[in-house]
Amino acid sequence: MADRPQPLGAAGAAGLIAAAVVLALTLGTALLTLSRAQGVARLGAADWAAIRFTLGQAAISAGLSVALAIPVARALARRRFAGRAALVTLLGAPFILPVIVAVLGLLTVFGRNGWASAALDLAGLPPLDIYGGHGVILAHVFLNLPLATRLILQGWLAVPSERFRLAADLGFGPPQIRRHIEWPMLREVCPGTLIVIFLVCTTSFAVALTLGGGPRATTVELAIYQAFRFEFDLGKAALLALVQLALSGVAALLALGLAVPQAAAGGLDRAVERWDAQGPWHRGGDAALIALAAAFLVLPLLAIFLDGVPGLARMPASIWGAALRSLAVALASGALTLALALPMALAAARPRPGARMVEAAGYLSVAVSPLVIGVGLFLLVRPIANPTALALPVTALVNAAMSLPFALRALIPAARATEAIYGPLADQLGLQGRARLRRLILPRLRRPMGFAMALAAALSMGDLGVIALFTDPSAGTLPFALYGLMGAYRMDAAAGAALILLASSLALFWLFDRGGRLDADT
Amino acid sequence: MLTLEGVEIRRPGFALAADLAIENGARVSVLGPSGAGKSTLLSAIAGFLLPDAGRVAFDGRDLAPLPPGRRPVSMIFQDGNLFPHLTAFENAALGLRLSGRLTREERDRVARSLDRVGLEGLGDRKPGALSGGQQGRVALARILLRAQPVMLLDEPFAALGPALKRRMLALVDEVATEIGATVLMVSHDPQDARRLGGQTVFVAGGRAHAPAPTAHLLDQPPPALRTYLEG
Numbered sequence: 104m105a106d107r108p109q110p111l112g113a114a115g116a117a118g119l120i121a122a123a124v125v126l127a128l129t130l131g132t133a134l135l136t137l138s139r140a141q142g143v144a145r146l147g148a149a150d151w152a153a154i155r156f157t158l159g160q161a162a163i164s165a166g167l168s169v170a171l172a173i174p175v176a177r178a179l180a181r182r183r184f185a186g187r188a189a190l191v192t193l194l195g196a197p198f199i200l201p202v203i204v205a206v207l208g209l210l211t212v213f214g215r216n217g218w219a220s221a222a223l224d225l226a227g228l229p230p231l232d233i234y235g236g237h238g239v240i241l242a243h244v245f246l247n248l249p250l251a252t253r254l255i256l257q258g259w260l261a262v263p264s265e266r267f268r269l270a271a272d273l274g275f276g277p278p279q280i281r282r283h284i285e286w287p288m289l290r291e292v293c294p295g296t297l298i299v300i301f302l303v304c305t306t307s308f309a310v311a312l313t314l315g316g317g318p319r320a321t322t323v324e325l326a327i328y329q330a331f332r333f334e335f336d337l338g339k340a341a342l343l344a345l346v347q348l349a350l351s352g353v354a355a356l357l358a359l360g361l362a363v364p365q366a367a368a369g370g371l372d373r374a375v376e377r378w379d380a381q382g383p384w385h386r387g388g389d390a391a392l393i394a395l396a397a398a399f400l401v402l403p404l405l406a407i408f409l410d411g412v413p414g415l416a417r418m419p420a421s422i423w424g425a426a427l428r429s430l431a432v433a434l435a436s437g438a439l440t441l442a443l444a445l446p447m448a449l450a451a452a453r454p455r456p457g458a459r460m461v462e463a464a465g466y467l468s469v470a471v472s473p474l475v476i477g478v479g480l481f482l483l484v485r486p487i488a489n490p491t492a493l494a495l496p497v498t499a500l501v502n503a504a505m506s507l508p509f510a511l512r513a514l515i516p517a518a519r520a521t522e523a524i525y526g527p528l529a530d531q532l533g534l535q536g537r538a539r540l541r542r543l544i545l546p547r548l549r550r551p552m553g554f555a556m557a558l559a560a561a562l563s564m565g566d567l568g569v570i571a572l573f574t575d576p577s578a579g580t581l582p583f584a585l586y587g588l589m590g591a592y593r594m595d596a597a598a599g600a601a602l603i604l605l606a607s608s609l610a611l612f613w614l615f616d617r618g619g620r621l622d623a624d625t
Numbered sequence: 626m627l628t629l630e631g632v633e634i635r636r637p638g639f640a641l642a643a644d645l646a647i648e649n650g651a652r653v654s655v656l657g658p659s660g661a662g663k664s665t666l667l668s669a670i671a672g673f674l675l676p677d678a679g680r681v682a683f684d685g686r687d688l689a690p691l692p693p694g695r696r697p698v699s700m701i702f703q704d705g706n707l708f709p710h711l712t713a714f715e716n717a718a719l720g721l722r723l724s725g726r727l728t729r730e731e732r733d734r735v736a737r738s739l740d741r742v743g744l745e746g747l748g749d750r751k752p753g754a755l756s757g758g759q760q761g762r763v764a765l766a767r768i769l770l771r772a773q774p775v776m777l778l779d780e781p782f783a784a785l786g787p788a789l790k791r792r793m794l795a796l797v798d799e800v801a802t803e804i805g806a807t808v809l810m811v812s813h814d815p816q817d818a819r820r821l822g823g824q825t826v827f828v829a830g831g832r833a834h835a836p837a838p839t840a841h842l843l844d845q846p847p848p849a850l851r852t853y854l855e856g
């Protein structure tokens with residue numbers, strides 16, 4: 104109906120400006136890096152090893168995550184039990200769990216002096232060691248198994264219940280159900296899930312920094328960091344940044360072509376009504392699977408809590424300064440994310456010239472690694488100012504760019520719905536410009552804005568990435584300080600800092616998400 | 626006078642032509658089969674779409690340069706007539722001030738308009754806490770305050786029961802009389818048209834026909850209208 108051509112308007116212009124900022128941040132920094140890389144460095148044997156390790160560990164991590172997620176998701180899909188809703192909610196948590204906290208938790212459970220090694224010792228077996236490539240993979244599976252489980256569980260729950268009823272009517276047993284219902288569903292869902300996890304793992308930095316390293320377990324991201332921080336070989340760093348860009352760019356293009364399943368916010372709380380697999384063996388098997396998966400996810404977090412509480416007293420005082428700096432970075436990053444995402448979402452929501460381009464620009468940072476942006480910004484800033492002095496603002500900015508795709512995914516549908524439902528009335532009343540923003544858009548978008556801010560702040564709070572490129576160790580963020588404590592083997596103090604970091608990330612998320620929901624009229 | 630002069634609207638698989646005039650203060654029903662272009666006709670008058678040919682004018686003034694919010698028009702849509710995050714008072718006050726910042730005198734006027742449509746004491750409620758009929762009344766209070774000379778209603782109150790709808794149509798008539806407005810109402814129910822009285826524009830076969838007296842038209846329908854009414 105709204106065939107009248109829409110003027111560009113102030114909102115549209117703001118959206119284009121925000122999109123231009125994002126383009127400059129993602130592609131601009133990459134181009135700048137490219138211009139510095141020419142003829143300066145070549146890829147050596149160690150760099151090729153890093154490329155091979157990056158691809159190999161990403162493939163294995165994605166494959167293992169999905170292979171383990173399939174039976175767990177099936178068990179969750181067909182069983183009802185007390186605590187099921189809580190477990191499904193917990194599967195969403197690793198997304199905002201700081202990676203460095205997860206690593207510390209995994210070390211406490213699976214490390215050389217961890218719980219599992221202690222149990223093995225009782226049985227007279229040698230302890231585990233999770234430093235190296237297998238540790239990187241373990242951490243990636245820990246971080247991505249929940250995502251894979253949620254996506255596949257969604258696939259299971261999306262199967263119409265009539266189909267299971269028909270299967271029961273035809274007397275299908277588990278093998279027939281597998282062939283006629285489950286296998287076709289998995290063929291739809293799994294490739295997209297695999298590629299998303301692969302993409303996430305190719306840009307892995309914090310896990311490789313803490314558990315990997317050395318010639319056999321260095322990712323490209325880690326190699327960029329080392330070239331930059333230790334060798335100060337800018338040409339090498341720039342060249343590796345391009346390699347990284349190519350790797351994640353190709354993975355992102357594959358993901359685009361594969362119809363990636365979207366994580367739904369709700370609707371995972373029901374179980375599929377099924378008539379097969381009711382025997383004691385099936386029930387027992389499912390129960391064991393769910394218990395194992397829950398233990399794998401919960402034990403490392405429990406370890407952080409158990410070690411962290413006594414560890415609080417043994418933390419150096421400098422942790423509190425780092426925590427405050429992190430909080431400031433997280434809040435600034437959240438605000439920046441909204442400042443970029445809101446005008447972009449509004450520009451993308453109305454049929455204006457350039458709406459599609461604005462939206463596409465917002466999703467670019469999926470394919471660009473934060474370290475690549477960081478290297479580009481360093482090269483940009485260096486002639487003008489001391490990059491170390493700008494470490495915190497740059498971190499906030501890069502984190503905002505990385506959170507942008509998630510913020511847009513929440514905001515654009517809400518902005519479109521608002522325009523579709525209330526746009527005609529607002530147009531008819533002549534509600535335009537600032538008044539429209541204040542009286543219609545902002546009140547209607549409170550919930551997704553709260554969620555976007557919550558996500559961006561929590562992700563930034565826990566991020567250990569670009570900060571490591573720039574910062575002076577005494578003025579770093581909390582994740583960076585935590586990394587320092589772990590490097591110094593002060594594990595009890597590290598556990599205390601990890602507890603504070605975890606609590607801050609969750610509290611930030613809860614606070615802003617809740618703030619958006621409070622008293623919101625739907 | 627509201628005039629549509631040689632208006633043509635063409636879309637893929639759809640065409641509508643209108644050449645008609647409506648006297649100020651008239652009550653006009655717009656009847657016709659679904660998909661014929663009743664709502665399209667109202668959209669063209671409200672400014673949501675621009676005709677491919679011809680012109681829409683009010684009292685001789687071409688409306689083409691005016692965006693929807695600047696046209697001498699108030700509209701009630703099928704839904705989405707109130708902002709759910711604003712109270713009844715704030716929704717009605719949009720008819721007076723878009724900023725929501727009112728003088729004492731303006732606040733009194735908003736309160737009086739709510740009283741006028743039968744919503745005494747309900748100004749603080751949000752739409753979610755009002756019944757469907759009460760929500761329609763808030764929209765009418767806003768129209769009373771905007772006091773635009775043309776009221777466009779696109780199948781209003783379709784979700785209300787027959788008795789309630791009758792009362793709302795009576796209130797529409799009263800509000801229109803108070804502000805001296807012309808009423809154009811799209812409906813698929815001939816009974817609505819009879820109740821509104823006045824004239825009817827019949828839309829069918831790609832044409833909006835000139836208004837004819839409703840009672841006469843419904844009692845002695847031309848063939849196309851007979852087909853629509855009786856099948």
